[in-house]
Amino acid sequence: MDETKVSRIDEPTAGRVAVVGNGPTGQTTALLLARWGVPVTVLDTRPERDPIGSKSICQQRDVVDVWESVGAGARIADEGVTWATARTFYKDQELFSYTLTDPGRSPFPPFVNISQARTEQILDECIARRPLIDVRWGHEVVDVAQDDTGVVLTCRTPQGQVEVTADYAVACTGARGDRVRAALGVTFDGQSFDDLFLICDIKADLPGWANERRFYFDPPWNPGRQVLIHPCPDSTFRIDWQVPGDYDLAAEEESGALDERIRTVIGDRPYEIVWKSVYRFHARAVNRMRVGRVLLAGDSAHLVAPFGARGLNTGVFDAENAAWKLAYVLRGWADEELLDSYHDERHAATMENLEVTSATMDFLVPRTEEQRRRRRDILTRALTDPAAVAQVDSGRLSEPFWYVDSPxxxxxxSRPFTGRPPRGAVPPAGPGIIAPDVPISDPETQRTRFREIARDGFLLLTTDGVDTDAVSQAAAQAARGPVRLVRLADIDVTGALAEALAARPEEVWVIRPDAYVAAVLNAPSPAEVVSALQRAQGRRTVPAEDADQETLPADV
Known part of the structure; x- marks a missing residue:
C-alpha cells in the first residue's frame, strides 16, 4: 500500500467545527470529531450540566460500540443493567417474548439500561481529556449566518453578545431548538399525540425483573392503556404509564392515588420515587438535515415516540455519520459533496424511525373506533393464535439503519437486501449493512475486535483468491485518506469473521470509517475497486469499463 495514503487520524486539522448543544448527541459528535483530529467548540445554553432524571435510558449495542471508540462504551456497559429479552403481555397473560440476536460476537449486550444523566457524566469525563474540545456553557445561539467560507454563530451570554466562528456546525439543540431551526429555514412538521405518559423511576426490590423489558397491554392496574417497565442500575425500575390527556400528577400525588398506582404494579413492598415526570410524545422531522455548512442531528432534526428506544440511539448514529464525513472534508480527503450524503442517509433513517414508531403509536393509542376494534381483535387472538402474535406492536426495538439505497x-x-427482518433479528451482512463485530487477532495493530480496525479509515478486507497487489494499487489511487488492506485469513484465526460475513472466495469487502459495508465486490477488477471506493467517498465514479483509461495508474 502506498504509505502516502495512510494518515494518522489524530493529527489536528486547521478547520474547526462548532457543535450546538451539549447533550449526548452533541457530546458524541464532539468526541468523534476530536478523534479524527478536528478541533471542536461546543456551545450550550445552560450554565452547567443539569443531571435531572433518568431521561433516555436504553442504549443499544451498536451505540455502546460507537462510544467505545472514544473511550466510554465499556464503562457505560459495565455500570448499566444489561438485558436481552423483551416480554409482552395482554392483561395478565404473556403473549410472547423474544431474545435479541447478535450478528457477530460483540462484547456488548443488546441493550444497556443506564440513566442519560450518568451517560452524560461519563462522556463529559472523556471530553475533559480531549484538548481539541472547547466547551462553552451559557452560550445561547440566537442566530446562524454562513457563507462559502464558514459559519458565524451569534450567542447570547451572561457577559453579552458574542460571535463564534467555525468552518462547519452541527446543530444538536434538541427538541426545543426552534430558534436554530428557524435561523436555518427548515420545517419541523409532524404531529403530537393527545395522550400523556407518566414516568416514575422506582427504587425497589423486584425479584426476576432485573434483566428484561416488560410491556403490558391493558393490564388490570391500568385498564384500557399501556405500561412499560425497564430495569435500571441500583435496583431502580423505570415505569411508564399511558394516562389520559387531562392527567394531573400533582393532584394524584396529593390524593394518594400515585402511591396506589405504583403499588398495583410492585405490590406491598418498600419503594422510593427517584424521579417522576409527565410528557407528551411527538413525531416530527426537519425537511433537510444539511443546510449549507450546518448539519442537524438528534432531537433537533427528529422526534419519535420512545417505544423502541429510537431517540438517543438514532442521535448517536447521526453523530458518527456527521463526524467522519466532516473530518474527511476538512482534511481534504473528500469533496464537500460528501456532506450531501449525510442528509440522504440520516433523513432516510429518520423516515424509517417515524414509520416504525408511528405504527406503534397507532396500535398503542388507536384514534378511531376501527383502530380500536382491530387492536382488541389482534390482542385477543394472540392469546391462542401464534399467527396473530406478529401483528402485536409493542415497539420495534432500536437497530442501526441500513444504507442499502445510499448513494x-x-x-x-449476489447479496441482496431482503428487507426489514423480524423483530429482534438483523439482516445478513452485505452492502449497506453495518459490519458485524467479531473477535479477531490483528498482528499489526494488536487489536482484538473487527470494528476497532474498521473505524480508522476505509478498510479493504480480501478473501482467498484475490490479487491483493492489484487491489492495493487501485485503492492507493482511489482513496485520498486512510485506507488499509487486510487479508481475512491474516486476522480471522477462529473463522468467526468469515462465518459472520458468510464470506466467499475472491471477494473484496469495502468497509467505511463508520464500520458500514460500502461494497462487496466479487473477483473485482482494479477498476471496480476504484469505482466502489470513489462512490463510498461521495465522489463522481467513472464507469468500470472506462476506469482503466481514466483513473488507474499505468502499472495496474
Missing amino acids: LTTPNP
Missing part, C-alpha cells in the same frame, strides 16, 4: 453504497445482486 455511497455499491449494490451486489
Whole structure:
C-alpha cells in the first residue's frame, strides 16, 4: 500500500467545527470529531450540566460500540443493567417474548439500561481529556449566518453578545431548538399525540425483573392503556404509564392515588420515587438535515415516540455519520459533496424511525373506533393464535439503519437486501449493512475486535483468491485518506469473521470509517475497486469499463 495514503487520524486539522448543544448527541459528535483530529467548540445554553432524571435510558449495542471508540462504551456497559429479552403481555397473560440476536460476537449486550444523566457524566469525563474540545456553557445561539467560507454563530451570554466562528456546525439543540431551526429555514412538521405518559423511576426490590423489558397491554392496574417497565442500575425500575390527556400528577400525588398506582404494579413492598415526570410524545422531522455548512442531528432534526428506544440511539448514529464525513472534508480527503450524503442517509433513517414508531403509536393509542376494534381483535387472538402474535406492536426495538439505497453504497445482486427482518433479528451482512463485530487477532495493530480496525479509515478486507497487489494499487489511487488492506485469513484465526460475513472466495469487502459495508465486490477488477471506493467517498465514479483509461495508474 502506498504509505502516502495512510494518515494518522489524530493529527489536528486547521478547520474547526462548532457543535450546538451539549447533550449526548452533541457530546458524541464532539468526541468523534476530536478523534479524527478536528478541533471542536461546543456551545450550550445552560450554565452547567443539569443531571435531572433518568431521561433516555436504553442504549443499544451498536451505540455502546460507537462510544467505545472514544473511550466510554465499556464503562457505560459495565455500570448499566444489561438485558436481552423483551416480554409482552395482554392483561395478565404473556403473549410472547423474544431474545435479541447478535450478528457477530460483540462484547456488548443488546441493550444497556443506564440513566442519560450518568451517560452524560461519563462522556463529559472523556471530553475533559480531549484538548481539541472547547466547551462553552451559557452560550445561547440566537442566530446562524454562513457563507462559502464558514459559519458565524451569534450567542447570547451572561457577559453579552458574542460571535463564534467555525468552518462547519452541527446543530444538536434538541427538541426545543426552534430558534436554530428557524435561523436555518427548515420545517419541523409532524404531529403530537393527545395522550400523556407518566414516568416514575422506582427504587425497589423486584425479584426476576432485573434483566428484561416488560410491556403490558391493558393490564388490570391500568385498564384500557399501556405500561412499560425497564430495569435500571441500583435496583431502580423505570415505569411508564399511558394516562389520559387531562392527567394531573400533582393532584394524584396529593390524593394518594400515585402511591396506589405504583403499588398495583410492585405490590406491598418498600419503594422510593427517584424521579417522576409527565410528557407528551411527538413525531416530527426537519425537511433537510444539511443546510449549507450546518448539519442537524438528534432531537433537533427528529422526534419519535420512545417505544423502541429510537431517540438517543438514532442521535448517536447521526453523530458518527456527521463526524467522519466532516473530518474527511476538512482534511481534504473528500469533496464537500460528501456532506450531501449525510442528509440522504440520516433523513432516510429518520423516515424509517417515524414509520416504525408511528405504527406503534397507532396500535398503542388507536384514534378511531376501527383502530380500536382491530387492536382488541389482534390482542385477543394472540392469546391462542401464534399467527396473530406478529401483528402485536409493542415497539420495534432500536437497530442501526441500513444504507442499502445510499448513494455511497455499491449494490451486489449476489447479496441482496431482503428487507426489514423480524423483530429482534438483523439482516445478513452485505452492502449497506453495518459490519458485524467479531473477535479477531490483528498482528499489526494488536487489536482484538473487527470494528476497532474498521473505524480508522476505509478498510479493504480480501478473501482467498484475490490479487491483493492489484487491489492495493487501485485503492492507493482511489482513496485520498486512510485506507488499509487486510487479508481475512491474516486476522480471522477462529473463522468467526468469515462465518459472520458468510464470506466467499475472491471477494473484496469495502468497509467505511463508520464500520458500514460500502461494497462487496466479487473477483473485482482494479477498476471496480476504484469505482466502489470513489462512490463510498461521495465522489463522481467513472464507469468500470472506462476506469482503466481514466483513473488507474499505468502499472495496474
